Amino acid sequence: MSLSCQHDRGTPARLSTRQVSLRIDGLSVSVPAGTSVLHAAAVAGIDIPRLCASEALEAFGSCRLCVVEVKGRRGFPASCTTLVEEDMEVTTESDALLRLRRGVMELYISDHPLDCLTCSANGNCELQDMAGRVGLREVRYADGANHLKEEADVSNPYFAYDPAKCIVCSRCVRACADIQGTFALTTTERGFASRIAAAGGADFLDSECVSCGACVAACPTAALMEKSVIQQGQPQRGVTTTCAYCGVGCSLNAELQGEKLIRMVPDPKGGANRGHACVKGRFAWGYATHADRITTPMIRQSIRDPWRVVGWEEAIHHAAAEFKRLQGRYGAESVGSITSSRCSNEETYLVQKLTRAAFGVNNVDTCARVCHSPTGYGLKQTLGESAGTQDFDSVMQADVVLVIGANPTDGHPVFGSRLKQRLRQGAKLIVADPRTIDLVDTPHVRAVHHLKLRPGTNVALVNALAHVIVAEGLVDEAFVAARCDGASFAKWRAFVADPRHSPEATAAVTGVPAATVRGAARLYATGGNGAIYYGLGVTEHSQGSTMVMGIANLAMATGNIGRPGVGVNPLRGQNNVQGSCDMGSFPHELPGYRHVSDDATRHLFESAWGVKLSDEPGLRIPNMFDAALSGSFKGLYVQGEDIAQSDPNTQHVTAALESLECLVVQDLFLNETAKFAHVFLPGASFLEKDGTFTNAERRISRIRKVMRPLAGHADWEVTQMLANALGYPMNYGHPSEIMDEIARLTPSFHGVSYARLDELGSLQWPCNEAHPQGTPTMHVEEFVRGKGRFMLTEYVATEERVNRRFPLLLTTGRILSQYNVGAQTRRTANTVWHPEDILELHPLDAEDRGIRDGDWVGLQSRAGETVLRALISTRMQPGVVYTTFHWPGSGANVVTTENSDWATNCPEYKVTAVQVSRVEEPSEWQRRFARFNREQQTLLDNRQRDDHATV
Amino acid sequence: MDIARLIHMANQVGAYFEAEPERSAARAGVADHLARFWEPRMRALILAYLDQAEEGDALSPLVREALLEHRARLARRGAVP
């Protein structure tokens, strides 16, 4: 039981608009129809004893502790399963009820160890509370058969299951089924013999369990308990913060003893997650205090020199002097910065401000370049705003869900669980993905259509879907006439109506049978509320931006936009991708997506910042690399990103980094990029600072400082020191002041402040005079750009094509337990689930090459070669192989190429022509990498400490 | 910067706008895209290439026409800082 669950009302709240009035213990109370008596009593301030009920779960009615008396009814109904009725009269306490409850408790306790004093749940156990509540004083059957000797299952690295303490209330089973949707737990046997078991394996680790922790949160006793609590005791205080991993942006309560984090539990009030979390946010936070953290600034002349530990002042002044030297020698435009989607809005804002105001250039970019920049471009062109249109709750009103190039159960697990809830209620699912992702066929969920297309043919597919909608008269004409730009629609209609876009004509390109495409288009257009969710499988292509526009076209043509249950929903990869883009991290845009050439906006910022700003777009990340290699780009400030691992064509990237004269890296760890750095500035984890993140639904949530920064400064303070050293004054006293400035200068943020966030918990932008409570659904009355604009989306085949030398297509992605470059998750016990990156390939391709499961295989493209272990899997289609990039040594990005999206330079990670063959040893690149790594580790280990440095 | 890569990128932009039935709009689209998203040194290099390249160069016809027609828009706006 988490600290925040102590006010649990027993059964879920109901949304009915019809109120029902009743009397409980003489008190009048009115609640929505469908509410349980147990919940109504809690509303009236009456706490009925209970064990098997929890507000997060539908009532089950097994413990019978919650019995009550209802006037005019015989017997003692369970209040958790009894619904309120008009004029009902309920009594919650009587001698008869007390006797019954004591009897129940006596049976429970007779099979429960009485070691409360040494139990990990002591002081926070519902069984203990209930024993006290009903005044249990004796247990008559204590010597009977019991389960006290059963062994605990400690296989999961984060929680343990102690069957001796299990009361078989089945809360965990229901949490796993109803909230998480994994159905990993079952109740075995019946009656006394009944036990909880993890299905599909000998123990939890070996089972289908994905370690989300929902069962642990649901358990009323110490049967399922976090190991951190078992080892360190109950937490004493809770601070609400936001997960620093994926773009779902779960609200979490950090539960602490002093400054020591004991556990993270999902916040039931969290707008994005509604009380759920996944293995990363809930458990994988140990990296924050990992021994690899570097907590002192360091500098060196060349990357072959040992590091020298210095004080903050020396490091900052050295960095500033270097940037000034470079600008003096090579021109102002020879330097730039990279902001991070893992840092807060305030930090990102400051880095772009430093770049524009102190460096005087627009050479600032963000890692969104390599993931969702096409979303920014495509949605701005069509809808007028570079953001998703809905909140996550919206999915609960969708009737047809089209998931394109996204793998929510791995990449966005809490949203994935939400989606599965809706699908179990009957919504229909269409999946467009080259792989058979889990959603296609998972317990109680099965896609109606799986469009298993060839990588790189998204646009041909979306045009075929559009063709069917137009040719079969499925356009929502009234919506289009009222809401969209007529001329662009007429042009688009004529374009997609051309027979070359028909499913029959495109089947040869996409590999998807025409009938399947037609079925999917009809279902999406006519099945009720149609919602599209997409991920990097859409954006990371040479036509990423075209595909985003194609998706927006589909939504507009079918009227599936502008109300709950529909929309265009990009699932953002990292926690603050949306925010980093909002904050003006792109080289062509000031905060709020306003182009740098827009005079009015520029003048606004010029007068606020007191400097003249450039009206020219700056370099994007890949352009920075190219300019570095040709000698016109010399200095780079990177905050919280690991471009040497995450960006494509590693050898190209590292050559560019090596050519820099000054690389400043601000990070928690000496990451792959920092191995090429001249100045290292220690970063602060999300637990060590205040700020905000903005998730995929435009929801701005607070992160709150729960411990002091290990290196003494939060990241925003470091950027501020660097700006001051560069001669541009910044004097913020707290991140809230930075947010105030953002709000002042950005119309969609005018109503945002820390005070409002504290008051409302979170806010979805636009939040301003017109929308003081924020905006869950966008484009309701009209599109942000006025009329929705249809864009033409010709399919242009990527140049990454298979040929005799490279006959397979590689597509890359991520898995549940690891996060991005893995800098955080590799430093947690999550490695038990994914200790290395592996290459998945279809049995046919494996057989052709004599490859068996677990063999070492060489993966080769025109960019480079690496070696991984093979996993043979029918999730793949023949001709397509897949890997992840969570481990630096596996070198997935040594193989990916610099081919990129035409509009944004977002790399084409999802399509690389490759060959795979059995090998015996690591690739040449891996050998060099290992050597370089050893060398850099030695330079770090031998860092020189200057005794005079004030650290 | 590697001119081959810039040409490739410019031709990719051109390929997108090929779908536009009105050629003048397509040319304007290409030029507008480069003006809004390409850093000045990239634009300068592609214009320099346009000037020195012979007939039959590596630029697609649409991109070549767009650069010729809109070259004033594509020149660096302010002075080099």
Ligand code: SF4
């Ligand atoms: S941790 Fe999550 S997936 Fe695993 S058994 Fe518990 S609820 Fe199910």
Ligand code: SF4
């Ligand atoms: S493990 Fe906990 S939640 Fe599950 S049945 Fe046992 S006591 Fe209930």
Ligand code: SF4
């Ligand atoms: S990683 Fe994503 S889904 Fe998991 S807890 Fe964090 S925000 Fe939620």
Ligand code: FES
């Ligand atoms: S709480 Fe109602 S039966 Fe258990």
